Amino acid sequence: MADYRSRLEKDLDRWIADGLVPSTSREPILAGVAEPRRLEASAALAAVGGLLLGAAVIAFAAANWNGIPRLGRFGLILGLFLSVCGAASWAGERRPLARNVLLLVAALIYAAAIGLTGQIFDIAGNPRSALHAAGLAAILLAVAGRSCGAAIAALALLALGDWKFDFIGERGSPPWLLLGAPLGLGLGWAWRSKPLMHAASLATAVAALLSLIWLKTNAPLNLDGFGFALIFALLAGAVRHLDGRGDPVAGVAYGWWVWAALGFFAASGFGPHPPEALLHRALWLAVAGGVIALGLHDRRNVVTAAGVAAMAGAIAAILGDLGLGLMTAAAVFAVVALAALVGGFALRRPVRR
């Protein structure tokens, strides 16, 4: 995909040829646009070399693991973790990319260190607690070194810990991602980090799903699920507003939360206490159509895709509802199609001044 600068160069040449822009303005305009950052070959080679060296150390330790005393193994793990953190601090402000990647690696090494320490000293532990502890450690590293990579690792570790629900036995603690996801959103927004916003937005949806499982509300008509759908619709509306005002990262959350709202809405039509199938499917179709229109209007492909997926899902559900019958299905399709046509016609009418 061509970057902004190369597209601007072509446009400028065309505008100059059409006489819209004086040729003397070409260079000053282009000078105002920064060159996209490229990873230098030497940096890429250094990163590959570092990774291979790490793999060699790990392979050497694994091959001689039993021959190394327990304290030696523990020291090896701690030493590796501290070395990577030291390298990240050395990278500091001068090499933000290296610092980010090194802190991500440090967060993962620490997660492994928790498990390996338990193994080396035969410390019995709960896998859920171990993953949560690793997640908290990754948050600390992320905040200390302003690393979106470590923050993404933290969200993944918290989600994995939360996913280790004891479905049969005691209820356990609420999902930690309920706190982790908003924190990730806050950091992503403050750091203007799109990768972290992607991870945190998705984590928000996962946190909602885990909360639904944890709460076990057993609400009539699956109102709990519809409630989450409404919350995500409202959140999507809020970040859409921010996106429209030029926020550089709000658009990321907008797409994910539209998917989440549609997902909760669709799933809530099934489950333990489903509402009237006909009403749910009709609303599902209508909402999907509305989201497609919204995505096209906002020029957000991810939103349009969510609408298309929801539309396909709704049609599949209607055809799968054996109780509805073909005539009812035809009626639902006809009503929604009519509504879409009327809506489309209304939107295309010229505005009278």
Added chain:
Amino acid sequence: MSRALTLRILGAAAVLASLLVALVVSENLARTRGREVRLPMEAVDPRALLTGHYVALQLTQLQAPGQPCPPGSGLAMNPSWIAFTPTATGERVTGVAADRAAAAKFGPIQMKGTARCWGAPRDPTERARVSVDIGVRRFHASQDEAEAFDKALRNRKVGEVSAWAIVSAGEDGRGRLKGVIVGDHRANLTWN
């Protein structure tokens, strides 16, 4: 700014490394201070017990013929307090309760975990089996040690109790592994 960033990263790394060291030291202290108990291990299939370089521990006790299940040890999965009573063949489960005080009425040693009793006897010849889970599930050993355990477990007679997990019953109610005994061979957890 750059110096502050460096210090923050190094500080975070030091805190995390210290926490890991503190965990090892505190667990080791608790293991040393706890009361040592021997819990019988039942090997159903020795081949499945050994994977890689650790011994999978399955803490199971066989009741005497016709002896009922220990009180409270139904098929409930909820974690509870398990009471143990010393015998000549190691500590045995003598009751399960929701809290420590209630469990203390069944036996002098109490640990947190689950105990499920299978096959309550319907006549005097049948034997119930109690599975115990106190979080101690593996003993990491060298390949030579693991193979020695495997051999000893294979050569056991059916129903013979000759394998035990050596557990430290802590004041906090947690069981911490100290070692295992299989046949005549005892392996202790050490720093080496």
